[in-house]
Amino acid sequence: MEPQTGGVPGEVEIELELDDIQSGALHERPSPYVGSYLLLRIDDLAAGRELVRRLIPLVDSGRPAAIPAHGAWITVAFTYKGLEALGVPQNSLDSFAPEFREGMAARAEHLGDVGASSPANWERPLGTGDVHVALAALSPDAERLEAVLARAHRAFEELTGVELIWRQDCYQLPTGRTSFGFKDGIGQPAIEGTGIAPTNPRERPLKAGEIVLGYPDETGELPPMPTPEILGRNGTYVVFRKLHTRVAAYRTYLRQRAASRDDEALLGAKMVGRWQSGAPLAVSPERDDPALGADRHRNNDFLYGDDLRGFKCPAGAHARRANPRDALYGDGSVDVRLHRMIRRGTSYGPMLPEGVLDDDGVDRGIIFVFAGAHLKRQFEFVKTQWLNDGIFIGAPAEKDPIVGSADGTGTFTIPQRPIRRRLTELPPFVVTRGGEYCFAPGLRALRWLAELDT
Template sequence: MSEQTQVALELHDIQRGVLSPRPTPYAATYILFRIDDRAHGKELMRRVSAVVTSAADSASPLGETWVSVAVTYYGLRALGVPQDSLDTFAWEFRQGMAARANALGDIYESSPENWEPPLGTPDVHVVLVALAPDSTQLEAAIDRASPAFDTLPGVTAIWRQNCHALPTETEPFGYRDGISNPAVEGSGIPGTNQLEAPLKAGEFVLGYRDELGGIQTPQPQVLGRNGTYMAFRKLHQRVALFRRYLKDNSTSPEDEELLAAKIMGRWRSGAPLALSPLHDAPGLGADRSGNNTFLYQQDDPAGFTTPGGCHIRRGNPRDASVAGAPRLHRMIRRGTAYGPALPEGVLEDDGADRGLMFAFIGAHPGRQFEFVQSEWMNSGIFFGAGNETDPIIGSDHGARDFTIPRRPVRRRLHALPQFVVTRGGEYCFMPGLSALRWLGDLQG
């Protein structure tokens, strides 16, 4: 029997949103709540535990709508979780995302004092994420569920962000998104890179062994086991600025698309440069079984095909020789667009707020999300590029350059603008279903 089949994940107790890829197309919403009355907060936990779908279920209690629930550090405190229990959670989670701004590169325009209220404040206690096939069905489901929240005057909805996934699966800059997902031992869900061995369950679900052989479980066991950490971020994307930069630094429409591919590591269709280095291949881009099955080290160690500093190679260096073992920094990533699309060909900003609601899921926020942000996205030292940052989401350190290896002379892009600005976010804990019920019955 293989090691993978020996791992017995308690799928019935894990929220479906932890492990299952999102469908497409879909509409989604993030709703934040503040708990002003502890008894009403506990009742909220009891009610949501009845509608959250487990990873073992093929059907949702709300029909076509899927619901996930997470709680912040301040939310656990508001519910009455004892301090000795709170002290067993990851310290990044206890500090909160706003306090981690410097480590994450949230500086200048992205700094917490510029965030959209109430993001990053102690008022954010509970995060509810709902998905449905389209906005009409989503709104109908929210309308059906709202009486459950409206009858709890001690729980207040304080923020909401609607978002959506297009049938094209593209994000606001025009690239196919949501391609790379790791396989998790015991989940029964295949990964998207057939060359990557499944990762230990403890990398993503608390209470199981991770890649280092350890088991991380906040206490008591009933609260921590089968939970995970989630970081969500609202990322505003300057689409017109991005388009203008590509156009101004290209010699032809073909060169513009090649430059866009070198910056991302993929063509807009999702086809990776690693498998189609000279031209876009839309058929490959749409092929879920083939558009992510590749490595770097054997065929492209110097980055002549896929630059070491491009977005996808920074986020997941795969087998490349870099500072930091890539498997220890893998994470589950969810991204959902928000705001109206900027019409094709428009190069002037229309003033609309658009971008991506980003969500990280993992058991180790420090060595997964924060490490990737600080060491791989906001620095180039790990692959020998000094202070260069990620060309798309890297923070503004005053020297935004990007190097494209090329023979006989490398290509250098200078003074890249800040294309993405953080508008806010938070670290959360996604409890297992039994933990949600335990929170609802917590004494005190």
């Protein structure tokens, strides 16, 4: 099975109801940007509905815009407990995906969030059931962000019965790099019907139903959708995770195992699957190529089918695990396209200064947001089967070397000639601070929620 370029002959591309879809899932963020995540609790049903009514004017639709009318992109999403607090009828609540109804904390052990990453150690109120509404605001600059946040605050500050219980500021550097030093946000799938061209011309756009409910997905079927239709259609599930990055431990681990600074950079690239600039190992396996990493028309234009043994990019590297591309087509057991999703990574906390190997005790890391129509076969499958397991790459004892649930005993294999290299005693480089499963409704659904009279 070879990946197809462009549309499938004879197929008519689906037309998305862009005016009803929240913009956050479909459109790239500006770069650089600043942002904030706000979490709220609803203590009074009527106040909660009034909050939704007040937030609707701040939410942009999926129509593309260089800068939205409000100067920032606002996304509104709800947890299961939040929909319950709004008085959504039980038969509608029961129609949501089981994983969403259970919540992330209840599924933590399955996801590998154990030990230091277990819900017992999460940052409150994450995972407690108090999180009802999640607001994400992102803007090209701090001035416009604060103006929009002021409007959002006015929407709930005057309401008795709605409480702001958590805020996390975030940002993206002009380089696009995260706290580990690697450029992020490369390799997003294109979605049919958005008009946004793929950055990898070797892959056709995903069916819209993989990301937005109410449209056929890659199986040709309509994904299960919450009822009534006005509530589910044009919505998407959102996975929100706060991940603390142990940058000093990561740098120290590489320094102790590298023969030189160049070897250190190579080891880091082998673990991630890209050089720090964003240049993929699949294209530039021997040395970093900053021009390639900066070129969005080239830095995602590759496959792994010509490197099945992983001499260029190890099969266990983070980027390759998260999206194996065509590397699994040969065995026919897994359709990679059924496990794609939109990924949005955002940095929080100050960067650890270059060259520092000692932990300064400051909390820093990544806010990861995933959007898709299938919590179980998208986020949960990738997390449990590809990141926390190595069976699919023929190394059952190995996990993702960067984000896998490590305990200090793991290994990572780097194929090379004449003999492979094996890194051992991998410590955890990422610790889960908390997370929530949310649902981002369409704009019509937001109005439906605001006008509930149950």
